[in-house]
Amino acid sequence: AQRVTQPEKLLSVFKGAPVELKCNYSYSGSPELFWYVQYSRQRLQLLLRHISRESIKGFTADLNKGETSFHLKKPFAQEEDSAMYYCARMDSSYKLIFGSGTRLLVRP
């Protein structure tokens, strides 16, 4: 089965600490991968996608085909980064397959 795995339900860090949210996928080809974020009381929104290789709000994510991973990283966490983060893969019919999400809590 095509799966996206986010092993951590909760990640708690102090402000200014580095953050790494883990994501692993099961797919043998070239996946299209995304990170979506949901801030408190807001709708789910795209944070970044691997094909654009961009940095958004200081976050980056690198596709590692050997490890089938797409971890989300930020060198210095800010309190406003506290949110639910979902890793997702787009399949051939353009639907998204989501992981179960990781809650990031950045403490002052």
Add this chain to the structure above:
Amino acid sequence: DTGVSQDPRHKITKRGQNVTFRCDPISEHNRLYWYRQTLGQGPEFLTYFQNEAQLEKSRLLSDRFSAERPKGSFSTLEIQRTEQGDSAMYLCASSSAGGGSEAFFGQGTRLTVV
């Protein structure tokens, strides 16, 4: 607001009743998706339209669920004879054609079956 809108935002219904949700996508988007999200889980795909054609349905979508997008614009999701297990957040998303296009999500309809 030109984003995806969903109505109602909340619905409480008694077991056995029918409910219908509406989604208005971003106007130029021809793809529309329904997802369901339960507590502690990520959104799970239910069904997908390209224009008015329903192209794919998940096995999660039992016979009690039906979705339509009659004119390729707004969509409705109906659940008949609701069960407590149907309690969830129902999310709608839309995107334009083309691989890797960003999916824009609505704020969801939270269904509680009592």
